Amino acid sequence: MKVAWFTPLSTHSAVAEYSTHVALAxxxxxxxxxxxGDDDRHRSTPLRTFEFHDEPALLHRLAQYDLAVYxxxxxxxxxxxxxxxxxxxxxxVILHDRSCHHLFAAHWLGAGEARRYLDRMExxxxxxxxxxxxxxIEDRQPPIWESDEEALRYPLVExxxxxxxxxxxxxxxxAGDLRDRWFGPVGELFLPSYRTAPHxxxxxxxxxxxTLLTLGHVNRNKQIDRVLRLLDRDRELAARVRYLVVGPGxxxxxxxxxxxxxxEAGLHGVSFLGYQSDEVVDxxxxxxxxxxxxxxxxxxxxxxxxxxQLEIGKAVLAFDVGGFSEVPDGAIVKVQPGDDxxxxxxLRSLVEDANRRDSxxxxxxxYAGPLTAERYAEAFLDLAETVxxxxxxxxxxxxxxxxxxxxxxxxxxxxxxxxxxxxxTFFGQIDAKPLQRGLGPGDRPxxxxxxxxxxxxxxxxxxxxxxxxxxxxxxxxLRPGADRYYGAFIEGRLVALSMLRGWNEGFDVPSFGxxxxxxxxxxxxxxxxxxxxxxxxxxLGSERVRLTVYKSNDRAxxxxxxxxxxxxxxxxxxxxxxxxxxxxxxxxxT
Amino acid sequence: MKVAVLTVQVPFVRGGAELLADWLTENxxxxxxxxxxxxxxxxxxxxxxxLDHMLAARLTRVRPADRVIATKFPAYVxxxxxxxxxxxxxxxxxxxxxxxxxxxxxxxxxxxxxxEAVMAVDNAYLPEAKAIYTNxxxxxxxxxxxxxxxxxxxYPPLRDPASFRCESYGDYVFxxxxxxxxxxxxxxxxxxxxTRSGVRAVIAGAGDLPEHVDSLRDLxxxxxxxxxxxxxxxxxxxxxxLELYANALAVVYPPLDEDSYGYVTMESFYARKPVxxxxxxxxxxxxVEDQVTGRVVAPSPVAFAEALDELAEEPxxxxxxxxxxxRRLDELDVSWETVVETLTS
Numbered sequence: 001m002k003v004a005w006f007t008p009l010s011t012h013s014a015v016a017e018y019s020t021h022v023a024l025a026x027x028x029x030x031x032x033x034x035x036x037g038d039d040d041r042h043r044s045t046p047l048r049t050f051e052f053h054d055e056p057a058l059l060h061r062l063a064q065y066d067l068a069v070y071x072x073x074x075x076x077x078x079x080x081x082x083x084x085x086x087x088x089x090x091x092x093v094i095l096h097d098r099s100c101h102h103l104f105a106a107h108w109l110g111a112g113e114a115r116r117y118l119d120r121m122e123x124x125x126x127x128x129x130x131x132x133x134x135x136x137i138e139d140r141q142p143p144i145w146e147s148d149e150e151a152l153r154y155p156l157v158e159x160x161x162x163x164x165x166x167x168x169x170x171x172x173x174x175a176g177d178l179r180d181r182w183f184g185p186v187g188e189l190f191l192p193s194y195r196t197a198p199h200x201x202x203x204x205x206x207x208x209x210x211t212l213l214t215l216g217h218v219n220r221n222k223q224i225d226r227v228l229r230l231l232d233r234d235r236e237l238a239a240r241v242r243y244l245v246v247g248p249g250x251x252x253x254x255x256x257x258x259x260x261x262x263x264e265a266g267l268h269g270v271s272f273l274g275y276q277s278d279e280v281v282d283x284x285x286x287x288x289x290x291x292x293x294x295x296x297x298x299x300x301x302x303x304x305x306x307x308x309q310l311e312i313g314k315a316v317l318a319f320d321v322g323g324f325s326e327v328p329d330g331a332i333v334k335v336q337p338g339d340d341x342x343x344x345x346x347l348r349s350l351v352e353d354a355n356r357r358d359s360x361x362x363x364x365x366x367y368a369g370p371l372t373a374e375r376y377a378e379a380f381l382d383l384a385e386t387v388x389x390x391x392x393x394x395x396x397x398x399x400x401x402x403x404x405x406x407x408x409x410x411x412x413x414x415x416x417x418x419x420x421x422x423x424x425t426f427f428g429q430i431d432a433k434p435l436q437r438g439l440g441p442g443d444r445p446x447x448x449x450x451x452x453x454x455x456x457x458x459x460x461x462x463x464x465x466x467x468x469x470x471x472x473x474x475x476x477x478l479r480p481g482a483d484r485y486y487g488a489f490i491e492g493r494l495v496a497l498s499m500l501r502g503w504n505e506g507f508d509v510p511s512f513g514x515x516x517x518x519x520x521x522x523x524x525x526x527x528x529x530x531x532x533x534x535x536x537x538x539x540l541g542s543e544r545v546r547l548t549v550y551k552s553n554d555r556a557x558x559x560x561x562x563x564x565x566x567x568x569x570x571x572x573x574x575x576x577x578x579x580x581x582x583x584x585x586x587x588x589x590t
Numbered sequence: 591m592k593v594a595v596l597t598v599q600v601p602f603v604r605g606g607a608e609l610l611a612d613w614l615t616e617n618x619x620x621x622x623x624x625x626x627x628x629x630x631x632x633x634x635x636x637x638x639x640x641l642d643h644m645l646a647a648r649l650t651r652v653r654p655a656d657r658v659i660a661t662k663f664p665a666y667v668x669x670x671x672x673x674x675x676x677x678x679x680x681x682x683x684x685x686x687x688x689x690x691x692x693x694x695x696x697x698x699x700x701x702x703x704x705x706e707a708v709m710a711v712d713n714a715y716l717p718e719a720k721a722i723y724t725n726x727x728x729x730x731x732x733x734x735x736x737x738x739x740x741x742x743x744x745y746p747p748l749r750d751p752a753s754f755r756c757e758s759y760g761d762y763v764f765x766x767x768x769x770x771x772x773x774x775x776x777x778x779x780x781x782x783x784x785t786r787s788g789v790r791a792v793i794a795g796a797g798d799l800p801e802h803v804d805s806l807r808d809l810x811x812x813x814x815x816x817x818x819x820x821x822x823x824x825x826x827x828x829x830x831x832l833e834l835y836a837n838a839l840a841v842v843y844p845p846l847d848e849d850s851y852g853y854v855t856m857e858s859f860y861a862r863k864p865v866x867x868x869x870x871x872x873x874x875x876x877x878v879e880d881q882v883t884g885r886v887v888a889p890s891p892v893a894f895a896e897a898l899d900e901l902a903e904e905p906x907x908x909x910x911x912x913x914x915x916x917r918r919l920d921e922l923d924v925s926w927e928t929v930v931e932t933l934t935s
Contacts, residue, residue, distance in 0.1 A: 389699040393707075396641045422648045425714050426641065426707040435706060438689045440697030486689060492699060532689070538870070539690040539847070 001030040001384075001445055004065040006085055008078035009049070010040030011278075014304050015073050015096050020045045021194045025377035030445075033065075037081035053081045062089040067384055072160045073097050074299070076106035083107065083160060090395075092187075092387055093164045098174055098299055098322075099155035102145035109137070124158050148221055148297050158182060165394050166387030168380070170302035171323035183397060185390045185491075187383035191302040191323075192376040193311035193368045209242045209269065210351040213288035215281065215305045218249035218272075223294040223319075224258055230344050232265045237344075240351055241269055243292075246284055248275040285309065289357055290350045291316045296337040298322025310368035313361035315350055317343075331363040382493055385446055389435070389492030393427050434488040434495065434525055436532045441478050443487065443494070448473035450494040454518055461576070462553050463515045465501070483510070484540060488529045495520040498533040500540065509586075510537065512547040527559060534563070537589050544588050551581035560585050591934060593623045594655035596665040598632035598643075605768065606853055607662060607678050613749045614659070614676075614933075617926040623934065628652060630665050634683065637695045637704040640664075644711050659933050660719075663708070667715040674933055675719040676744060679729055679849040684708045685736050686847065692772060712737050723932065726850040726873040744932055745924045748853065753828075754860035756912065757836040759905040762790040762820075763866065763898065764838035766831060767854055769823060770798040773845045774889070775806050777868075781894035783813040787902035791842070792834055794822040835861035840901050840908050844889065847872035859883065859919050864911035866897055877922075883915040 003026065007019035019034065020043050026032050027047060034049040035058075036042065052058045062068055068091030073079050080103065086093060108117040114137055122130035132154065135141040144150045161167055161182050168187040169175050175188040214224055224245055231238035249255050250272055262270045276284070285291075291309040293316050302323035309316050310331065318324040320334035327334075333350060335342040350357055400419050409416050439447065448470040454460075455468035466472045476485050482503035488496040495517045500510035512533060516526045537545050547565065549556050552575075569584035595618070597611040615627040630650065632643050647664040658673040660666035663681040666673075683694045684705035695701040716722060716739055723744035724730045730741045748754075767773045775793055782791060797803035803823040810819050826834075835841070841858035843865050850873040858865045859877065865884035867874040880886035885901070887893040901908045 389703065392638045392641065392700040392703045396638060396645075399642070400645065419645070419649065422645055426644065426710060427703075428710070435699075435702040436689075437702040437705070438693070438697045442698050484689070489699070489702065536689045539686065539692070 001066045002064065003030050003032045004035050004062055004068045004091075005032050005071075006035045006037060006069060006082045007071045008038040008040070008073075008082070009034065009036045009042040009045070010038050010078060011043055012040060013038070013073075013075075013078050015071050015078065016043050017194070018096075018191070018304055019071060021373045022192065022376055022380070023047055025192075025373035026380065028374070029377060029381055035082075035085065037085065038078045040077070052085060056084075059085055059088045065089075067091060069094060070160075070164075071096065072100060072103070074100050074102045076103050076110065079103055080107040080110075086160070087163060090163050090165045092166045092168055092384065093160055094168045095157055095160060095174070095178065096170070096301055097157075098177065098301060099145075099148075099151040099157065100160050101151045101154055101156045104156045104159055105133075105136075105143065105145055120156070120159055121154065124156065125154055129154055148299060151299070152297055155181075163398060165391050166383065168383055171326055173298070173322050173325065174301040184394045185383075185386050187380075187386065189376060189379050189383065190371050191304060191307050192371050192373045193307040194304075194373065207242070209240055210290060211288045212241050212243040212290050212292050212347075212351075213284060214243075214245050214247075214292045214294075215285070215309075216247045218245060218247050218252070218255045218258065220254050221295050221297070221299055223296055225254075225261065226294065226340070226343070227292055227347075228258065228261055228265070228267060228270065230340065230347065231267055231270070232261075234344060234348070237348055237351060238267060238269060243267075243270045244273060244284060244288070245271070246273045246276050246281060250274050285312065285314070288314065289354075290314070290347075292347075293318045293324070294337075294343075295319065295324070296321060298324070307368055307371065310364035311371070313365035315357040315360040316364065317346055317350060328363070328367055331360065331367040333360060381449070385494075386492035389489060396426075397423055434490050434528065436486060436488050436529055439477055439480075439485045439487050439497075444473055444477035446494045447477050447487075447497070450497060450517065454515060456518060458518050459515060462550060462556070463513065465499075465513055484536065486529065486533050486536070488525050488532075490520070490525075496525045496529045498529045500533065500537065500545070503540075508542060509544045509546050510540070510542055512545050526556075530559070530563065534587070534589065542589070544586060546584060546586045549583050549585060550575070551583060552578070557583065560587075563587065591623050592654060592656045593618050593625045593934065594652040594658045594670075595625060595627045596652070596658055596660040596668055597627070597629055598662045598665050599629035600632055609749070610678065610746050611661060613747075613926075614661075614929070616749075617930055618934070620926075621930045621934075623930075626652075626655070628665075630668075632664070634681075634695065637701040640681070640704050641707060644707070648711075648715070657934060664711070666719070667711055669715075669718065673719045675716065675722045676933060677722060677724045677729055677733065677741065678746075679725075680712060680732065680736070681708050682849070686732060692846075709736070727876050728847075728849050728873040732849070744929060745851070745922060746853075747924045747926050747929060748856055748860065751856075751860045751919075753832055754857055755832065755836050756862035759839050759863075759908045759912070760837040761902070762792050762838060763840050763842045763901075764834050764863075765791060765793045765795075765842040766826075766834070766857075767795045767843065767845075767852075768798055769793070769795050769802050769806060771802065773843075774868075776809055777844055777889060777891065777894060778842050779806065779809050779813060779815060779819065780891035781898060782815055782818060784891050784895035785899050785902070787899040788818070789839065789898050789902035790818045790820070792820045792822065792838075794824075794826050794831070794834065796825050797823050832861075835863060838863055839905060840864045840866055840884070840912075842866045843871070843874060844868040844894070845871050845874065846889075849873055851877045856919070856924070859912075859915040862909075862912035862916045864901070864908055864915055866894070866901070868894075877915075877918065879918075882911070883918050884911055 005023050008016045010016050023032050034047050036049050036051045037053050050058050068089045070082050070086040070093045072093055072095055074097040118130050118133050121133040136143045144154055158181055166185045168189050170191040172188050175186050178186045291314045293306055296319050298321045316332045319337040333346050335346050404416055451468040451473055483501045486498045487494050498514040502510045565585035565587045568586050571582050573580055573582045595615050615625050618625045630647055634640050644664045647667045650668045658670040660675050661678050666675045687693050722741040724741045725746050733739045733741050765778055769775055841863045843854045844867050852874055855865050855874050855877050865878045867878045867886055868889040870889050878884040885897040887897045
């Protein structure tokens, strides 16, 4: 598979950092090129890059790819060009932020397209949306993006998904929100940790104060003022900590406000360090005791800095919202937003109790450790299969929507409702059961991964007609001959494989075989695919089918007997040092 | 009564279903109804085109009609409060042909999604009809098995059955049909190579694809049967067809799991000719009964050859079976009067 991965590559972009790690992991499975949408100073990467912001004509080359992936975040300079590129070819949109209002407002207003901004606000949020945007443009009210609450009320994420085949986000909460707004497949992936920071190595230098650390762009969403007020109120606690605020943004009003407050309150343990390089951030992170990661309302899908803090075993203090809520209790300290007493109690406990910090940090590392970029890559490929399986549905709905738009239809018209209702009938139930179908050349990658996944004794103990390898996958998908292979798919993922073999070798009676993904045993998929496959046999020119089963596989034997297979041969054998019996069964299908 | 006959049309393709829609329209008019024949365009490749056609059909309205008679997928999903369905067959690629070489849709997620959507639509909208009739027991059985829906059989008559005649039981068997793999013309060729009687064959019909005809011609050459088989790879005139029926020893029609008895069968019976078919031919078996109205044999060249020799060596047997076949039609009450009355009542 050839993938075009659209991303910023700026050293100032968290999405760029994510992309360089994830794309490298994906490169183990497919050919992946980075399509770079910003002209900032770039991170280094061994992958091939195309800087299309300089040369939009390059986008014609997208036709050569099997999949396009667009990373969209809430910043025009990094993501505006990527949004424009996404209109060239439908693909998967990875949404890094819950609101993209700032991205689109800046993108359109910066290009002098105020009317487009107003039209889209009306199309998505009705008359009220249009009027609110107009008030901002005419300076009668502040810009929407300056208020987190309003940015979430008018997130414009729907715009990022126009024409998309699928979406990916990094928390269940975010996925749920998106599913309410968009009909296509939404994948819920975990944000990986990158292991770029050294592990816990506090260098106290004789200072026995507890080090608190807040990382990232300094803005009101990070609730730093709340921590300062808490320390101001509880001077005894303030004396026991040093609080480092690391990140750009101090020059803005909120940053200035924080610095002023700190000076006026005489909070000598608080330091604002501004932007720091990755190396310095890593060192400070290693030296810290508690990471204060309070964000409200949650604007990001998840937080890369949170994952980094968890992975290296830091105790993290966060609000119980968004992606933070999904970190297991015990691996993070969560408090309800707005409950200042609970926040103070939690912070005090973490400052005073080193053992608690250690136990929370250990649980955090255990949770985040397995969330590697490699695992992320595999989960992403599963999502790509799901998206591929939904593509005809999404394209149909989009096509209908395009036609209605051309006709000037608005969402409230009966015709739009009628078309929507009909499409619901077409597609409403289609994922209630696995899709069953013949395998073709396009299934080779999925089949290869299926065989590799199931090359485990639990499966191969009973099923061994061929090696569970990529070579076998290629043979089956590309050169099946007269033999037939069928698959059961759930959300686009191959979960069972059945076969009718023997015709290639000249036999009149085919041999039936089936293997169900080890992770999907016990859900009736094997029975369903068995029935499906046997129903095809008469259509393939045979009136009889045979199979081989081991006596030790009693469950399978009973399933076949229930389906009318009769035993015609039984021979003792030894398998893996155990005595067993090889049973041949036959079923007449006339 | 204002009647809208709804069917579908793959542009520039005509077959039995298109003829039936024409004949139904004519006969409804002859019975005094005001009739519009509405042909919805249809194609199934790429598979996603099926989704477009289903939606288009569902959004189509024929309200001025007092009665809608729909015959094919997806015409029968057009909504109407007074709709009857006379089902010739469902969208076979997603039902009995799915997962077989006859599927006709490229394997992949797209076709699988389309399949599920078609079944969802059939399940949701076929029950809207006041009544569902089918053209055969096979179609009714499939509808019951795949969709759990009951239906009644209403056999389609020929346009002009009186034109068929019998003049003799000659020295050839006649195989009139589209030349395509599912009709199995090659089975007759292979069987002739095994016969001892020297019986001849006339194979007539347009090829679905040029390669079907080429492949059949190659087979005839390979078997050295050029002298005994007359291959006419085109639609023949009605007059020529009637003549070939009239003087044939018997008619050969062994399709693979046909969904109806097939016009060929009925035409043969009107011409008093027995039909040679196979145990796996599906709908033909509703009319063809072994040693009563024809021969039903295993789909193998050897079994087929034996049946051909038997008829060639004893033309009186062909005549006896042919006469019985003609009487069988009277028993079935297949007529346009019955069809029109059933579909408009």
